[in-house]
Amino acid sequence: MSAFDDIRDYVAIPRVLSLKLSPDGSRLISAVQSLNPDGKSYGTALWAIPIDGEPYRLTRSAKGESAAEFTEAGDVLFTSARPDPTVKDATDEVPSLWLLPRSGGEARQVAARPGGVGAFRTAGDVVVFAADVLTGEEAAEEERRKTRKDAGISAILHESYPVRYWDHDLGPGHTRLFAARLGADRLEDVRDLTPDPGEGLRDVTFALTPDGATVISTWRTLLPDAEQRVDLVAIDVATGERRTLFTQEGHDFYGPIAVSPDGTRVACARERLAELDVSVRIDLWIGDLATGAGRTYAPDLFPADVEWAPDSSAVYLAADQRGRRPIFRVPLDGEVTRLTQDDAAYLGLNASADGRFVYALHSGVDRTHGPARIDTATGEITDLPSPAPRPELPGTLTEVSATTDDGTTIRGWLTLPKGASADDPAPILLWIHGGPVASWNDWQWRWNPWIMVQHGYAVLLPDPCLSTGYGQEMIDRGWGNWGPRTLADLDAIVDVVVARDDIDGERIGAMGGSYGGYMANWIAGHSDRYKAIVTHAALWNLDQFAGTTDAAQYWQREMGEPGSERYAKLSPHHGLDSITTPMLVIHGDKDYRVPIGEALRLWWDLQRRNVESKFLYFPDENHWILKPGNAVAWYETVLAFLGQHVLGQEWKRPDSVA
Known part of the structure; x- marks a missing residue:
């Protein structure tokens, strides 16, 4: 039996989420997600990975632990909602900050806030952390939160846009940054660095200079017409004085943020804001911390991730490239070189202090995430023992490509079940990635092709227009032309794959989520080659979507104001009368990026046109199906529908949704 045969076995596979290297280079620490004993939820625990030994578990609380960082002394700071054992009848509901001594023993709580402790960074004896804080007198915040809760008040009064983000409501509190000093037992001298931030620190990303003197943080500014801009600011830890470091009209600056070891430069991402005829573009930006002068590199x-070389002469950059995510070395002066030459995707970069190695999470379409060591001189890759061993796959992975009508080469991955051959060709599923500015280049827990391979399907994972890793021109090709251009790209590569003798092109389905769901809906109204279509968290009526998504300003930059020409041209709902393919509609009610109204309208439209369809609600x-039991129901329903x-099987309602 394979872990991909029974979905219940699949959701129980442990997952490595992060990687941090200790200051002395002797061990890594990782947050590992695994199924809780009740089988209904996931928990996280911290694991140590000695450089020359076997992994071992560090923490075991029922609430779980995450966001680990090493202190200069080698102790481990982490966040957890576990109750403080030194407080009588403590029942913490929000995360606080904990310290696990390097020498061993129990972890102790070192900081807590009524609204919880979020992201944090440390340098020397300085710790900076983010926390959600209600407006008003700080000393009375805990009582005011309790009063709201006891009175049953959940209302939030908004005076600016937006009001929610991906899967959660914004407010009534605002994020602030606090600085403190590591004391013997707790954080000491805790100071509010940003007492009146407004929306400035919403969805904040920040870093701390090596001397602990300055925080480098994103800062959001609200603009007229419900627009906004994200700058990078420098905040003095001693005084709280804030100055704008990087700002540029028509651009946002944000994470990943990394400060050079010599404390003189900052590396981050700079995004060109889109317009109707100007596509989104994201660059590596490196600037001077003292003057704010900077430029783009690579x-x-x-x-996707950035880490400085220890001598501050270059950064290591993880970035999409042709269905992979290699590590590149980007010098301040000189040519960019590719460090890793394999087919893997890398994240969680950590450079050793001696400059010999980069440690990273190493994964790919055909491998789960695990720790690896990369030799910076040779590029040699060594897999390290992992807290979550990789499962054996039920098939093989191969690369495919096609030439489109405009002469562009489109490539993708094809997963094949064992035994697929001319004598026994496999049915095929087209899976369209979301984004749309994204790529099939990494392991997917939510959209995992190997489950389908285990059940006999080949799965095509193409990178059409708008995909990353192929140069800006690939994004430009599909900008403001989502449906028609993308469908032409998909048709070209599907034609190549179904011509293979190990593929049964008569038994073919299509699937997609988010933007991929948009394309699934578009295909339904513009093609009859597929026997079934699965559409998850999908856009259907663009005019409706434009005013209900959580990031309407981002959408409007590309598509224009609601009711404009592109809505009429690109909205899938205009193809309703041409849909004859059976469709499975899937959506989560807490999805704020693509609100549930899209699925409700699609479902109603299919029903009133008598299209054979089902709705898995x-x-x-939210946008993703995260709970283990719901993931089981998702996959089992999709497999039954397909x-x-x-396959021509008799419909049987899965037990998970019976």
Whole structure:
């Protein structure tokens, strides 16, 4: 039996989420997610990974632990909602900051806030952390939160846009940054660095200079017409004085943020804001901390993660490239070189103090995340023992490509079940990635092709227009032309794959989520080659979507104001009368990026046009289906629906949704 045969076994596979290297280079620490004993939820724990030894578990609380950082002394700071054992009848509901001594023993709580402790950074004996704080007198905040709760008040009064983000409501509190000093037992001299931030620190990303003197942080400014701009600011830890470091009209600056070891430069991402005829572009930006002068580096490499070389002469950059995410070395002066030459995707970069190695999470379409060591001189990659061993896959991965009508080469990955051959060709599923500015280049827990491979399907994972890793021109090709241009790209690569003798092109389905769901809906109204279509968290009526998504200003930059020409041209709902393919509609009610109204309208439209269809609805999920039981229901329902329409099996309602 394979872990991909029974979805319950699959959701129980442990998952490595992060990687941090200790200051002395002797060990790594990782947050690992695994199924809780009740089987209904996931928990996280911290694991140590000695450089020359086997991983071992560090923490075991019922609430779980995450966001680990090493102190200069080698102790481990982390966040957890576990109760403080030194406080009588403590029942913490929000995360606080904890310290696990390097020498061993129990972790102790070192900082707590009524609204919880969020992200944090440390340098020397300085700790800076983010916390959600209600407006008003800080000393009375805990009582005011209790009063709201006891009175049953959940209302939030907004005076600016936006009001929610991905899967959570914004407010009534605002994020602030606090600085403190590591004391013997707790954080001492805790100071509010940003007492009146407004929306400035919403969705904040920040870093701390090596001397602990300055915080480098994103800062959001609200503009007229419900627009906004994100700058990078420098905040003095001693005084709280804030100065703008990087700002540029028509651009946002944000994470990943990394400060050079010599404390003189900052590396981050700079995004060109889109317009109707100007596509989004993301660059690596490196600037001087003292003057704010800077420039872009490594054009066409969208930064996914950044780490400085210990001598501050270069940065290591993880960026998408042709279905992979290699590590590149980007010197301040000189040519960009690719460090890793394999097919993997890298994140969580950590450079050793002696400059010999970069440690990173090493993964790919065909491998789960695990720790690896990369030799910076040779590029040699060594897999390290992992807290979560990789499961054996039920098939093989191969690369495919096609030439489109405009002469562009489109490539993708094809997963094949064992035994697929001319004598026994496999049915095929087209899976379209979300984004749309994204790529199929990494392991996917939510959209995992190997489950389908285990059940006999080949899965095509293409990177059409708007995909990253192919230069800016690939994004430009599809900008403001989502449906028609993307469908032409998909048709070209599907034609190549179904011509293979190990693929049964008569048994073919299509799937997609988010932007991929938009394309699934577009395909339904513009093609009849597929036997079944699965559309998850999908855009359907663009005019409706434009005013209800959580980031309407971002959408409007590309598509224009609601009711403009592109809505009429690109909205999938205009193809309703041409839909004959059976469709499975899937959506979570807590999805604020693509609100539930899209699915409700699509479902109603399919029903009133008598299109064979089903609606899998998750009242408590968001853009992603995260709970283990719901993931089981998702995959089992999709497999049953595809089995009926692609394989010709009799419909059987899965037990998980019975």
